[in-house]
Amino acid sequence: MILRRLLLGALVLLAVTVIIFAAIEALGGDYATASLGQAATPETVAALRERLGLDQPAWVRYGQWIGGALAGDFGASLSGGRPVADLLAGRLLNTLFLALYAAVMAIPLSIGLGLLAALWRNGLFDRLANMGTLTAIAFPEFFVAYILIYLVTGTGLFPTMAAIPPGAGLLDRLHATFLPALTLTLVVAAHMMRMTRAAIINLLSSPYIEMARLKGVPPARVIWRHALPNALAPIINVVALNLAYLITGVVVVEVVFVYPGLGQLMVDSVSRRDVPVVQAAALIFAATYVLLNLLADVLSTLSNPRLLHRR
């Protein structure tokens, strides 16, 4: 079962790389002609094509690209000619740090609140939480971010530009990136909380919980012994899906806070049409997304013997 899911995941990952490569291939046209511009005589174009390896058939170049990517070599940036891998390295770490920071804040918060909302469903807390989360989901990330900046800007509690000085310690980093992390937390926590609530309510309405209640098991024990072990699969799913969601949310938030991460680099490169950089960033984001989804499936399968031995 798990093996099959892993194979499927690998297949999807392969398909994604092919799409990212093919998209560039089909529409990106010839970088040689484009980058030479005025100086594009047939001879110079041919020379540059040969230098960039564009005269090879597509599948050979795909092989080279993916082989290079696996070895950490994404070619050279079109503007400036620096190796893409150099541009990415530090920024990838920054982005991962920010995502992790947000996840650490968001997961306990939203699962706790989601559980409470499910237990007290249709009560005042649940209604308020429902309206609040619905509102938060509908907010664009930059709105949340600017509200936070607006609230904080007079007080000077946290920096509104999340630039990290070189050699900053962990505490300094946590302090500098608090606002972007909080923004991501708020955006993601609303999703996570709603999904947790839905999963738990779904579970609580199943017959065996009813049975446990009817035979007089105290409520706390119903939750602890009967509901929670089975809620593990949906909760793992919720967490992983939202971590995957963080991957995209991070792009806008990085731009708002001028945070030197992968997302900001990607946006800059899109406006410069720097194809190799965009390609590499898209590959990293997409691969992370696919792997997190895969992880969610595998973990929730492992946590449920019935899924593990299906048919």
Added chain:
Amino acid sequence: MTAALALLNAVFWIAVTLVGAALAAWAFRALLATLAPGDRRLWRTMPLPAAFGMLVVLLYALAGLLAPWLAPFPERAVVGDAYLPWGGDFLLGTDNLGRDVFSRLIFGARNSVGIALLTTILAFGVGATLGLAAAAVGGWLDTALSRLVDVLMAIPALILALLLLTLLGASIPNMILVIALIDSTRVFRLARAVAADIAAQDYIEAARLRGESLPWLVRREILPNALSPLLAEFGLRFCFVFLSISALSFLGLGIQPPAADWGSMVKDSATLITFGDPTPLLPAGAIALLTVAVNFVVDWQLHRASGLKE
């Protein structure tokens, strides 16, 4: 001390806003219940958030349609100095080039919402048609389309949009096409799932045996039964499309100046916020308010359609 006071002040204004919104929604619901055609009870039992959502959507539509008459200044005219404060001739001040912010907010209702609506309709047309076709025809068509959609959905939406926009170049038609393509995959998923459920029913089998043609089956048997989830999906999809377009515009890759658009207005005036000027919050808030409103209406519709009281 001042921080506590500021917090108290903020809480007060939030409370005032909530009460005001509730009152407006209540009045609007009462108005609907007396004036609107059809089932009175439907309107009277409408929850307040849904009434509020409808009111907001209506106001946005009016602002968009009547923009040239409502706005005191033209959309693109430079009418004063840059970054003038609120008040005086310019209700909400001027932007980085000296254009009137209030007028641009109103014109933004036309541009931002209009483009989002167009994109949603495009995404919906493609996605729903293919989804229904895939469910009705089945076989290789279904498999091929579903696998393609699976792969496209395996890439995060914003990342795929950025990738495609790099290739095509950032412009309004390209953005509409890219977002429509990406969101049509989500519509396809839903339309196919809903229609596949319906296509397995006995009355479809009966219609098939009667010798009805495929277009007839889709139009007369499947579509009417799939309509209510699809309509709710249309509302939600609009929100997602609207948010993605705003995000792209905010990143400078969507609707381009000088056209007034809320996403790019936020970007242009963003520096003001660090000086404690809330102007950038207005267009961002306009985006948020509309998505919240649509969500409230859709939530109510879904609740009603599912017949769930829980």
